[in-house]
Amino acid sequence: MFSLLIYQLLSLLLLPLLLLALLVRSRKQVAYRQRIGERLGWVGIQQHGGIIVHAASVGEVMAIKPIVEGLLKQYPELPLTVTTFTPTGSAQVTKQFGDRVQHCYIPLDNMISVNLFLSTLKPKLLILMETELWPQLIHSTFKRNIPLLLINARLSQKSLASYQKLRWLISPALNKFHRILAQSEENRDRFISLGAAPERVSHSGNLKYDIRLTEALETKVEALRQLPIANHRVVVAGSTHQGEEALIIKAFINVKELYPDLLLVLVPRHPERFDKVQDLCQQHGLAVARRSANDAIGEQTDVWLVDTLGELLAFYGIADICIVAGSFFEVGGHNPLEPALFAKPIIVGPNMANFNDVCEQLLRAEGMVQLKGVQHAPHQQQLHQHLQHELQHLLGARDEAKALGQNAAALLAKNQGAAQRTQTEIEQLLN
Template sequence: MNKQKLSLRLYQLVIMLITPILILVFLIRSLNHKEYRQRLSERFGWTSSNLKPGGIVVHAASVGEVIAVTPFVEELLVQQPDLPITVTTFTPTGSAQVIKSFQNRVQHCYLPLDISFCVHLFFKFLKPKAVVLMETEIWPTLIQRCHKSGVKLLLINGRLSGKSLKSYKKISWLIKPALNKFSAILCQSEDNLENFIHLGAKPEILSNSGNLKYDISITDDVQNKISKLQQCIANDRTIMVVGSTHQGEEIQLINAFKRLKENHQNLLLVLVPRHPERFSSVGKICQEQELNVVTRSSKQQVNAEHDVWLIDTLGELLPVYALADICIVAGSFSDVGGHNPLEAALFSKPILVGENMANFKDINAKFIAAKAIVQLKDNLDLTAELSTLIDDQALCIELGKNAEKLVKSNQGATVTSANTLKSLINI
């Protein structure tokens, strides 16, 4: 047995050993979210008999990836009308987003655990012509099965940060062979492309296609959601939206909000937690801080006496950004590494982020260069920077226009990615 096969066998053995732990995690999470114990058979590759085989499988792990890959899937539906498109996810929230975005226009199931017999069942049912993975979704067993079965394998929106590069190098014996089984790897930027090369990917399968996340647009569905959200706010307010918050970040934003409220009585804080399981805990934090909070799920009107509007529903971050006077992208006030500022930019909004935007290094650098974002050098400056934005309308307009222009000028990765897949299928 050669070194590559031995490495893959070792990986598969480890995955099998930790599978009971993964199932236990699903069951524990299901105590508060029943979705985690539903459709467990799909985790083991047993898909519905209603799914048509012989098409294209596109994997998007969770909500953010589903949103990013949506234009690409829409392009596939136009380019490949005769092939069934199956969009897989790994989280229930991602699953819900697929259903919201596409209804019955695509097939959907969970991607199975990366274990030989699970992947075997998955392929037996779906018999795909091509499999498309995103960003850093590298599943060695799935990749090996594609290679062995002659299934075209494409990585789109390839992302490999310096931090991830260091981590992957520790298991390069496993990752390098997997990378070189891809038919093509389309990277977000030259920095990411160079990191893939440093990890051992062959230069001939790599190219810089740009970032899919720029290819967003205001659809009719989004516009309808915006209209519904606007009707929820009874009074004219200065709205500060904080998107995709993580544990520990809400209290930072709430403290800044309370200081700002002293001079800006009309200010409304809109909090959008990243993970649904934290909705209730974020509500409790607001109450503990003696803030008057109203939840989106309650469908109550946001009145003048309300301090915080908690968006405890799924799929409404993008439209709620449209209501904002100032957009704050969270994940950047902790060690998470930030989240996507492009959604706020689409609406020509002024954007503020914290110190840590490591996950969006390339995008953030472009925003800074274009004077399209305010990034804190020290998170302690949060209140002062927000106060400046609230008071300087001209600055907000300039930041918003620059941000929207930057998004529009960097679009095009979707068509490039779809055309690459089409050429691979037609070889």
Template sequence: MKSLEIRSRLYSLVTTLLTPLVLVRLAMRGVKTRAYLKRWHERFGWFKTPKNIQKSIWVHAVSVGEVNAAIPLIKALMERYQDHSFVLTTITPTGSDRVQQIFGDSVFHVYLPYDLPGAVKRFLKKTRPDLAVIMETEIWPNLFRFCKKRQVPIVVANARLSEVSLKGYRWVGSLAAKAFNDTAFVAAQTETDAKRMIQLGCQPEKIYVVGSLKFDIIIEQSIIDKGKEIRDHYQNSRMVWIAASTHHDDEVQILEAFSVLKERHPDLMLVIVPRHPERFETTTQSFRKLGFNTQLRSQAGLCDIYGDVFVVDTMGELLEFYASSDIAFVGGSIANIGGHNVLEAAVFSLPVLVGPNTHNFDEITELLEQCGGSYTVRDSVDIVQYMDALIKDKALRERMGRAAKSLVERHRGAVHLTMDLIESFMNEKPLYDAIKSKHYPRIVKND
């Protein structure tokens, strides 16, 4: 125990010493994305809370993807715990924008404080949470430690732990294990994720495998209507290919493939949605240099009949453009990023192309390919091969689209299971007794 306390103090010291470097990195990002230069005080726990926050439920989601996954769970919590205020934290400005877009003034948004003792204490004192819901696997030793001291129960929801993340957490070793074990429970996405958490040191009895919240994605009618409006703007003959959440290495291959495909299929239009705002200008110029008529969402509104490439240089509109497309490529997967959420395309019955680097979504991506909803593409040659087939064969597109949508429908339910666990804990009922009739797959040993 004494050794753990020493490590905790050492971790806090190192974190404090590294803070100036973190601020320099934040400022560098702010050169390209001005929003990073704002609201720094929140990252140190300095902010003014609304007067109506007497007790709250706090949900943390790092960025846009995690916020999107959390939406159904947050709405279920808001419906169930109407006597609580809701505090939502993110780390990125894009995540903040998404929170404001979806929830507006119904929640209080603030940036998550750095994992410094003083900042964490100030944050908890101001927000007064009765429950902390941490999306996916954001393990911050001081944050979890001080929640435990203030008797704030922590739920890790939609928890996942890739092999890469497992190796990364090992540098804090026992501190990461203690953070996991300071939770009320962990709602893991898959058995593989659960076993990795056990490897890290999480107590098996803390973990319940409930599936991915991403399958419970909510598509509001307004998004469907907006997608139809966008689609109606195009000529009927146009085939729309969306390349979503792209990074540099994805775009290199997309650009090469599109150059070939455009000659074969003149009516093909590419809608490209870079993952990060700082890439908007670079992406636009790379296509213009090759002579493509490249238009911007922020300038043109919608692509006209002469457009070859349409760059969505705005935030929070990805789903609308999925809804108006015929075929999807999901980025971060040729680039060695670990992939992004393929289910956001699948839910719109789109055939999906995805690269091989999907360690953040291994099992979901594998399920999508096994059901016939996606193809794996490694480079521009693969993209051209599969795009060519999909463009020519409407029946193939429809068959893959149905398979993708069916996969989403079959795996829904993680929100209800997670809510069962939360309600059991909040009502002080033994978790196992409260949910044993639900047949939760539960990790009980490390094998």
């Protein structure tokens, strides 16, 4: 209890600095200075007494889709609130669920904001996801006798080492969850080593395997195929971060000398970087078409810049090769299972820390290529050469590229089912 009191005091003292950090970040993305009241627990939501599901950002919002759809179908009488932390996650909630769910930001983790938030919504169940361990939110929810569930829980070796230093705070928080549903046995063991009671933690599988080709997605992919890209071979680089576009562009330019019909589809992770990425492409002499402007894709187009939200999955569907970014430097990678849905050959960089389990399974199944190399900036030359080599190889070895994609798709199909297991746990807590 003493450790929690220390945390409560520090979280209140640091609140002005956290608000300042949001304002600083809003210089690049203005949405961070909007709806500040929600960050402080003032949520303009009328319906209460339902379920709260927290998904931090875009990837998590997409992963919880089967859970949210299941809850909407099974408990139509209960208001469902989906919270996020990032503006891009917020936009994805609106895009994916519309007015079928309530939405607001999760409050900053201090006693006043959290209790105001909970007093307004009065939930019957709070569901957190992956690594979203907010001690005050967990404690306040527990004290109100509201069931807590951590789903799709993951804990990398690096995060485990960091959390061990805060064991005095994190271990009590873990044991306030009714259940912790881990992505894998390895993740289950890490939560237990951090202090979670073994009987509270189980391996339910990874929700990110439970992506499916919906009718709406198939329609979107088909619409993209109708655009004049038939004369191009398409490389899609998804969820790129600063520094990665330069590396990918250099490799692309060299490979395009051998394959003049090559089209690079760049999908930056953060909207505030769209213009900078276009400038970077043009500095390299590349002709750019922007998705939001409906620019025509002609034979002279080099780069198709996808400056829209929520369309990456559909663009993977029209690719010949998919590069899953966030994996070349310190970010830790994004979801490689999305291109696997379309049986596409996948290339990732050396750092897939966020998806270690998935990455290892894909590599064992020969369903993905992972580049070797050092992630730090001085070694970008080495990485771009490795990327260039793999692009050239897969474009030339079509049977091998096809086999990679088929192996990835088979692994995806084999590991689905986490959503149903999670749904069963939710039912037990609500009934």
